[in-house]
Amino acid sequence: MQPHSLVRQWFGPDSPLAKTIVGYELRPAQEQMALLVLEALERKQPLLVEAATGTGKTLAYLLPLLNMGKKVIVSTATKALQDQIVHKDMPLVRKVVVRPFRMAVLKGRANYLCHLRYHKLKENSARLSIKEKQWLTALETWLRKTRSGDRDEWGGMPERPQLWSEVHADTLYCPGRVCPEAQDCFLAHARRQAMEADLVVVNHHLFFADLAVKEGGFGELLPKADCIVFDEAHRIPDIVTRFFGWELSNGQLSDLLRDSREQVGLAGLEDAGFTAEGERLEEALRELRSAFPAENARDGLSPDTMNNRPGRAILQVETALHRLVDAMEPLLDKVASLGPCKRRTIELLETSGRIRQFQDPGRVHWFETRGRFITLSASPLETGPTLRDLLYPAAEYHLFTSATLATGTGDAGFDFLARQLGLLPGEMLAQRLPPPFDYAHRTLLYVPKDIPEPAHGDFAHAAAEEIVHLLNHSKGRALVLFTSQRMLDSVHEAIRDRSPFPLLVQGALPNGILLQRFIEDVQSVLLGLASFWEGVDVPGESLSMVIVDRLPFASPGDPLVAARSRWLESQEINAFKEMYIPKAILSLKQGLGRLLRRRDDRGVLAVLDRRMVDKWYGRWFLDGLPPSPLTRDREAVRRFFQ
Amino acid sequence: MTLRCLALDGSGPLGGVALLEGDRLVESTSCPEGSGFGVTLYARVEHLLTQHHVTVADLGLLTVTLGPGSFTGLRFALGLAKGMALVHGIPILGISTLALQAEASQGNHPWILPLRDAGQGLLFFGLYHALADGLREVIPPSMGRLADMSARLQATIPGETPLCCGPGVATHLEGLETMRCHVPDHPHAQPSAALLGLMGLNRWRHGAQPAALNLEPLYLRPPQAQMQRLASGT
Numbered sequence: 001m002q003p004h005s006l007v008r009q010w011f012g013p014d015s016p017l018a019k020t021i022v023g024y025e026l027r028p029a030q031e032q033m034a035l036l037v038l039e040a041l042e043r044k045q046p047l048l049v050e051a052a053t054g055t056g057k058t059l060a061y062l063l064p065l066l067n068m069g070k071k072v073i074v075s076t077a078t079k080a081l082q083d084q085i086v087h088k089d090m091p092l093v094r095k096v097v098v099r100p101f102r103m104a105v106l107k108g109r110a111n112y113l114c115h116l117r118y119h120k121l122k123e124n125s126a127r128l129s130i131k132e133k134q135w136l137t138a139l140e141t142w143l144r145k146t147r148s149g150d151r152d153e154w155g156g157m158p159e160r161p162q163l164w165s166e167v168h169a170d171t172l173y174c175p176g177r178v179c180p181e182a183q184d185c186f187l188a189h190a191r192r193q194a195m196e197a198d199l200v201v202v203n204h205h206l207f208f209a210d211l212a213v214k215e216g217g218f219g220e221l222l223p224k225a226d227c228i229v230f231d232e233a234h235r236i237p238d239i240v241t242r243f244f245g246w247e248l249s250n251g252q253l254s255d256l257l258r259d260s261r262e263q264v265g266l267a268g269l270e271d272a273g274f275t276a277e278g279e280r281l282e283e284a285l286r287e288l289r290s291a292f293p294a295e296n297a298r299d300g301l302s303p304d305t306m307n308n309r310p311g312r313a314i315l316q317v318e319t320a321l322h323r324l325v326d327a328m329e330p331l332l333d334k335v336a337s338l339g340p341c342k343r344r345t346i347e348l349l350e351t352s353g354r355i356r357q358f359q360d361p362g363r364v365h366w367f368e369t370r371g372r373f374i375t376l377s378a379s380p381l382e383t384g385p386t387l388r389d390l391l392y393p394a395a396e397y398h399l400f401t402s403a404t405l406a407t408g409t410g411d412a413g414f415d416f417l418a419r420q421l422g423l424l425p426g427e428m429l430a431q432r433l434p435p436p437f438d439y440a441h442r443t444l445l446y447v448p449k450d451i452p453e454p455a456h457g458d459f460a461h462a463a464a465e466e467i468v469h470l471l472n473h474s475k476g477r478a479l480v481l482f483t484s485q486r487m488l489d490s491v492h493e494a495i496r497d498r499s500p501f502p503l504l505v506q507g508a509l510p511n512g513i514l515l516q517r518f519i520e521d522v523q524s525v526l527l528g529l530a531s532f533w534e535g536v537d538v539p540g541e542s543l544s545m546v547i548v549d550r551l552p553f554a555s556p557g558d559p560l561v562a563a564r565s566r567w568l569e570s571q572e573i574n575a576f577k578e579m580y581i582p583k584a585i586l587s588l589k590q591g592l593g594r595l596l597r598r599r600d601d602r603g604v605l606a607v608l609d610r611r612m613v614d615k616w617y618g619r620w621f622l623d624g625l626p627p628s629p630l631t632r633d634r635e636a637v638r639r640f641f642q
Numbered sequence: 643m644t645l646r647c648l649a650l651d652g653s654g655p656l657g658g659v660a661l662l663e664g665d666r667l668v669e670s671t672s673c674p675e676g677s678g679f680g681v682t683l684y685a686r687v688e689h690l691l692t693q694h695h696v697t698v699a700d701l702g703l704l705t706v707t708l709g710p711g712s713f714t715g716l717r718f719a720l721g722l723a724k725g726m727a728l729v730h731g732i733p734i735l736g737i738s739t740l741a742l743q744a745e746a747s748q749g750n751h752p753w754i755l756p757l758r759d760a761g762q763g764l765l766f767f768g769l770y771h772a773l774a775d776g777l778r779e780v781i782p783p784s785m786g787r788l789a790d791m792s793a794r795l796q797a798t799i800p801g802e803t804p805l806c807c808g809p810g811v812a813t814h815l816e817g818l819e820t821m822r823c824h825v826p827d828h829p830h831a832q833p834s835a836a837l838l839g840l841m842g843l844n845r846w847r848h849g850a851q852p853a854a855l856n857l858e859p860l861y862l863r864p865p866q867a868q869m870q871r872l873a874s875g876t
Contacts, residue, residue: 361759361812361813362813382761384762385762385763566654566712567761568713568761569654569712569713569714569715570654570711570712570758570759570809571713571759571760571761571863572709572710572711572712572713572760572861572862572863573713573761573863574713574714575713575714576714
């Protein structure tokens, strides 16, 4: 059957879908996406589809893939989307897909309870506090009922995350098939289910952690699939950077020391050599922290750094780790459970050596200090080659989708992301679907013309004035997104006594509670930073205006950004055009995408950065955004809300 | 009167500025990585000239790197050099970054192969022959994959073992080890702006023709679409 006929059969007015959903409306963008999926299957090419909220993406890819009998892995960036697919979309998909299929959700090891570790904790429960014992009792009750051992299914799980870390299925304590509890192992059960399923839902962290493990030649967690679908695919480059990076922190090393001591202690052993080496490592860790700035900082590392105090401190840590391994050696016969700690020590030693010696010129080396913690990292400069080598051979078909993939119109709009995904034009299909909402009539884009540029000293004051006027027009009901804490504080200070609307400020309460209050109190205004630029889903009146203080260019002072910029420049690539601008467009689209979440939503997008219109690159930003009418007159905003 | 020469290198990641009087180096400074060469270049030049009581009009020659190298850095340095050359009528000479690298790395080897990483598995490369009176360019600055480079070397100097040098060596070490070439222990001698000035003076004395208006950065990277085809080998 022709692709058009198939799509009509699945999504048309006489489809099972139309008969199942009350008040079913045809969605042209959804049908277009399903057609693209079929085309990608036919051409065996990776597919990139930008589809806005409300397109019905999940059905647009699942119906073609499952109806064509493909075995599929769907990977999402957030738990919210995973829950939506599993609990909201899946019951519907089951009703309308022509072939029966089995579905499994696979999560990271830390989500599953390990029977062996649970029994160990119970045996040693005498050391626990009263509250911890209560937690253990609640766990016992839940354990009698659960079939999955997945902590997310433990409704009302009491807050004791540190104890959960002592009972989850940590790879370091897993004896594998020889485990006496292997029969009842929750993780093994989840993996078996995944192996047998036609559709497996995972998250990007698990997916890329699994891919990184495969790169190291170790056992894999995920089953083979015909097609891998990445929803929220714009998050992949950051996640890949993290999972394929090398990282060493004093936190990891302290945990290692704590775990090793615990194993020796539980065996009732006292070994002077081991104790002394543990103390030596502690001292080395103190020196490591002192060798870097006392305040919170993030900066690049260079070979020169390694010739000075930081380099000497790292060497001191490595020496202490070597000696700790030697001290563990004679204890292994008596404390078998010390084996995984020894393995971990050796792995950390290798990581430290790789970072210290700058072994890979394709990486940027940097450090971050936060309070008493110090982390040393070596992150890949580009993610494309890694994905090219590992991801594409892993399945026949790859589909990437998100509401923000393209940085402009036409095929070139996908260049930025494609490069990071290791894809070349001509070997992929890419399409930006029209938004399902009526942006032309239901939204207004406002960019003030008399405001100074963000670098100007008066900008914060002028932005605060502008925000006060805008909030009066919208009667509150706004999300104000800032690119820096300083700007948030400054605007908050300036408007707190002038806004008649309740102000909710990031940092004053946990984000979840702030968001809940923002939804409940319709007139409230939420002032937020990076974490509110994505994933905020507030349909309806509570969110009628999104204000962005400035174009969200990445900070050139960030070591990763600076190194990537230098690296691009060295290849004769204009980093501003090819990295800073596309990255900022994607961030801005994410932020402004908070506004329309339902067909009947309407509102104003206000960007208080005149460069968006006045500078040569302003056109690129405007092309990258949905088609809202542009005004530079605040009076038009007032009229819009009237 | 001794010829005063100002040398500007914007090819990055370490940019540099040098002032020479004849063959005597007056001062050479480099901009440490991360300081933003483009931002500090004008201030550095001004500081260097003021420090030594030299005005732009006193300069007899300008030497500047043309690339391949930092997209923005090259434009900044060349833009400044062209501006000074046009206003004060100073002759200006452009030198490729690969020739500069070859000059910095030559020892007893007759064939020198400077390399810079061009990303996506590609390299910037050139080939230079060390003769008694200086280096002669044999393969002009080019961009390609390791296999392309190997084929060109085979065709140009069959049986010879060139000396690899430059920041591209570390990135492509694995591939280079399978080729017929010599990889030294320390392949990346960072060329200084002073060396750039000396090369400029030498060429000027040997009759190199100055240019100003028509001098452009030597960008080897083709437009992105063509680039992708090159990277994929199609």
